[in-house]
Amino acid sequence: MSDHTAGPEVPVPAEQGDFIGLVPAPIVGPFRRSWAWFDDRTGITGLLYKGLYEAVPKRGGWAYTLGSATLVVIIVQFFTGIFLLLDYVPSVTNAYSSLLYLRTDDLFGDWIRGIHLWGAYVLMLLIGVHALRTFISASYKKPRELNWISGVMLFFLVLAMAITGAMLPWDQAAYWTATVVTNIPHYLPVIGNGVRTLWRGGDFVGPVTLTRTFALHIWVLPALLLGLIGGHLYLLRRHGEFGSWVNYRTTTDNPSGEIAERIRHAEPPYPTRGSEPLYSVPSETVDFFPDQLFKDTVVSLVLVVFIFVMGLISGAPLDGPANPATLTYVPTPEWFYLPLDQLLVFFPTQLVGLGVFVIVGIGATLMLALPFIDRNPDRHPIRRPDVLVPAFFFIGTVIYLALLGVNRLYNL
């Protein structure tokens, strides 16, 4: 016990000594002694230090808050999802009534469900804006190709989470979502019927459909999601936040000397390995803590407040119980699936397979392959019209399809 009481004997590196005020030397008092004990055994201080004091670009920090906000909302989804599991019963006979119980008898149960739904809505938008920001600033270029690809895969996983989650309440909306969504794979050539049978557990949507979808939503997809998030963050820290072209301007008439100077004084994780010299170190950097973390926290707070408020005042709808024998129910997809749903209208008869798989497949491949399609080293959006113009045409088409879907389903 007496080992750690005397200050001079405890080796605390100077820069760690004033680490966010937690472990100033000499180590006195029970909290600091416990911290030092724990740190000796885990290296937690060094880990936190590395996490918090890495350099990020100084300018434009508000634009770089979207990734961390996405992470925060995903964490909200994990926690509210775990809470929902405390009540939810994944069976065709009990799923709906368990949510009715949650609505009527469980304190804040419906609020939790509302947060889970609005969290999903916000997550969709956030990922979209995060991807758009990354795209416009060309952050996906060498050596960050895999950051982009893992991000696109995360987007697909979140879409899959949304569609599997929508089937679980086993109300009318869930039942008809399950029917339409599990029917889509059947238009795949050769394996289509098999995939539909496997997902449904038979010819019709039934008890197995719900348990299989539940397993996907609760275990399979979240496990993949967590793994990919880990990889995405690791790659972010390995290559550093790119920022955008504004962080790499040179201001003197000797740009190569200026860049060499930047590289010489770069702080970890810069200079970015594998990058062209011009883009390997931002012109000015700050530590992630406290500047960037402050901005990240502000944005996350605003979004979480919005999700909590909408979860309370708007909540999550619950239709009547699943009933295949309805003649009046009009199944409508969630807003983020409207573009796909509209494609289903456009492709008649034997072209359904083409419409769904070829077009969506091409879109997905283009998104994944973007870093290899766009090999122009320039990062400034004005000088990249060859990718920006087609991309905005693509995004415009997706939005137009969604609007057509809204018009068709809601007669606005």
Place this chain on the structure above:
Amino acid sequence: MVRGTGAMAGLITAMLSVPAVGFLLSPLWASTKEIWVTVQGGPIDDIPEGLPTARIASVPIGSGPPAPAVNRIVYVTKYQGKLYAFSNICSHMQCDVHWEPSLSLFECPCHGGLYAITGRNVGGPPPQPLPQWVHRVQVDAQGRHHLQIANRLEEQI
């Protein structure tokens, strides 16, 4: 040593894969039990010619763990001397089709599929006719006709 470790790891993977993959794929070779039920609402003798009439049948799924029977729509349709037992399952995305009197067509609310009274797909994206339940007619002692359906569709959709 390295080769042995690799071989053992491969054996572990293979051992675990056989039951896991078989379990995953089991619905592919599980057979659906064919179950017949009588359509509710009594005999079909007074169903008018040319007007598809929705009846309910409570049909077990026939696959998966035990679950309560599911109510299904049977559009009992008499047209030009023929009897049809249409489902309300659209051949496009399996949404809930209904008979629309103002159009004299079956209409699907999802993507606007249209079917004639004979079930023929006449508009919108549906690639095939409106599927019918596998069905048969039974005559009772009073000479009235009762419709029975099985828990599967006549057409593969």
